[in-house]
Amino acid sequence: MSKSILLSSAFHALIIILTIVSLPFVAKKPLDLPPLISVELIQISEKTNIPFAPKAKKIIEKIKEEEKKLVSEQAPPKKIKKIKPEAIPMPDQKVEKIKQVDDKQNPEVEDTKVKQVSEFEKKEIFDPTNIAALIDKSKENLAETDVKSNKITQSQDKSLNNVGLTLSEEDALKAQIFGCWSIPLGLPYNENLMVRIKLKLKPDGTIIDSEILDHARMNKPGQNFYKVLAESALRAIQLCQPLRVPSTGYERWKDLQLNFDAREMLEG
Amino acid sequence: MRKILLFILFFLFNVSKAYSLIEVDITRGNLNPLPIAVSPLFSDSDTKQELKNETNISKLGEKISEVVENNLRRTGLFNPLEKNAFLQNPDVAHLKPRFEDWKLIKAQALITGQVKFVDEKLRVEFRLWDVLAAKELMALAFTTVPENWRRVGHIISDKIYERLTGEKGYFDTRIIYVAEQGPKTKRIKKLAIMDQDSVNTKYLTLGNELVLTPRFNPTNQMVTYLSYFKNLPRVYLLDIETGIQEVVGDFPGMTFAPRFSPDGKKIIMSFAKDGNSDIYTMNLENRIVNRITNHPSIDTSPSYSPDGKFITFNSDRSGFQQIYVMKSDGSNVKRISFGKGLYGTPVWSPRGDLIAFTKLHKGKFYIGVMRTDGSGERLLTENYYQEAPSWSPNGRVLIFYRETKSNSEGKGFSAKLWSIDLTGYNERQVPTETDGSDPSWSSLLSN
Secondary structure: OOOHHHHHHHHHHHHHHHHHHHHOOOOOOOOOOOOOOOOOOOOOOOOOOOOOOOOHHHHHHHHHHHHHHHHHHHHHHHHHOOOOOOOOOOHHHHHHHHHHOOOOOOOOOOOOOOOOOOHHHHHHHHHHHHHHHHHHHHHHHHHHHHHHHHHHHHHHHHHHOOOOOOOOHHHHHHHHHHHHHEEOOOOOOOOOOOEEEEEEEEEOOOOEEEEEOHHHHHHHOHHHHHHHOOOOOOOHHHHHHHOOOOOHHHHHHHHHEEEEEEHHHHOO | HHHHHHHHHHHHHHHHHHOEEEEEOOOOOOOOEEEEHHOOOOOOHHHHOOOHHOOOOOOHHHHHHHHHHHHHHHHOEEEEEOOOOOOOOOOHHHHHHOHHHHHHHOOOOOEEEEEEEEEEEEEEEEEEEEOOEEEEEEEEEEEOOHHHHHHHHOOOHHHHHHHHHHOOOOOOOOOEEOOOOOHHHHHHEEEEEEEOOOOEEEEEOOOOOOOOOEEOOOOOOOOEEEEEOEEEEEEEEOOOOOOOOOOOOOOOEEEEEEEOOOOOEEEEEEEEEOOEEEEEEEEEOOOEEEEOOOOOOOOEEEOOOOOEEEEEEEOOOOOOOEEEEEOOOOOOOEEEOOOOEEEEEEEEEOOOOOEEEEEEEEEEEEEEEOOOOOOOEEEEEEEEEEEEEEEEOOOEEEEEEEEEOOOOOOOOEEEEEEEEEEOOOOEEEEEEEEEEEEEOOOOOOOO
């Protein structure tokens, strides 16, 4: 008996110790309070009541003078003779081109290499024997740009993932459904009859699945109005599809909830 | 242990950052009537012949579907589609509609049905389909004597209306009114009754005596009305089913607008005693008269709330005729109309949420509705002279009468029945054989 009490108390103690040790907020650190700063309260008037500070005035004047000096001493922009480049530099030939400029006056070595100097000349030097290589290169370039653009949208998506639809996106969707939803006018305006429908959408806005969130309420006795409203909302969605959804950010809106509430309209 | 706790904390933080479902609130829609296809009720050739022998109508199924179609169209909430556009035959559609075909013609709901003649009785079955959801919403069958085919059409209309709007219909009902004939100065007024679609008109009085303000009992087919006998106003009770009529009582002075209580056991009215018009009730079982208001002003046109706990009436106690609400014992009188002009003939909606009234402002008459506390006043229609609104049993439509101005020669005067729904857009004349005034709508006959 006493052994079991001992064991129990030992286990309890162990659990308590473990809890205390493992909870980081239990270990209290001394608060690192900043030193107290005394603040003098002064009355605000139209003119300052701080006494004239000659030292401060001197410093201000000195700064002003220095600024003036800086303006007056600034030399006029140096006239540099513009060297007109012979051709539009190609990004691949950057280093070579600089060399060419240096050696332009007295070329020691005659360059026999065919150079691309402009976009217009580029066409002229088109090598028909090397089409395959060109095609491959263009493919590579395309792929590169595609990857880049994809990267941008994905990052945009990520940043938008936790954001709802923008106002214009929401308005477009609302306007579309307004046109499709024939409100059953016999419903009472003073009852809570909001129908919540969860949709699973395809990227083009067509509906994969629609689910009434309070489905059980539809079949309850005395809930005829709710049933009628829910059915009218489902009809509206069917009639409207494909829904006018944003062209990007599918992850954001692939699951969408529409709350149909006719009270505002019924109240008149 | 610490690691486990850290893991739990990390997990909890991540949960709070989880993706949240986007919600869009749809608070507006359109008020366009619902496109509905009413496929004619089909019957085989033997049935057609048998029904023709019984009713002298060769295409009874089509006639019933016409009744349904017209009822739905008159509500303003449905748009029955042109039958020529239907792609599927009625018999096949009744078994299994090709929803794609009905979607093509923009139908959102479809009614199909079949008529049979079984054991000397007419059997009508119908189905209501949701075209967009591609499912059956309702299927019912009725059996009755063949002469009752119009009522079957009305009952089907009521069922469809209820299933698609959520509120009860008002098609299997009658309207009682004062049929008027002759010049304005020498009008012959008879009590007349007809189906709500202006068919089967019957005259209940001969026109020897002036009849006024017939009102239906909300629980049965009894009517109370006012008639002058030897220039004295008398309140009558008339049983529509049996034709039996009885005098409730002779009342002194001017007596106005007797109306039933919601349970049908009392009549509430106003009459002048010692020159002062107040509101009284009469128990129909023991004929005991009970005074409800006692005020030197003129109190008239009382109407009970559907639960019988309140009464609305009009009174000039504020100096001008306005609408008031009080408890049914006459206590706690509150004025509810505060707009410009004079307000009269308040009638409590069977739904209990609105009070209909007539308003006179700057020489124009308006029919309007307001909430029972006087808020949300809406004027539905305006005209030279119109009054006496009466609610349809579902509280959606008001029927009233409208008079036209007679010219300098005294010609051109007419009184016609009109109806308007609560949206104010669906205003229609209710055709009557003669001129008509003071209409009152019955409760559903099939209740």
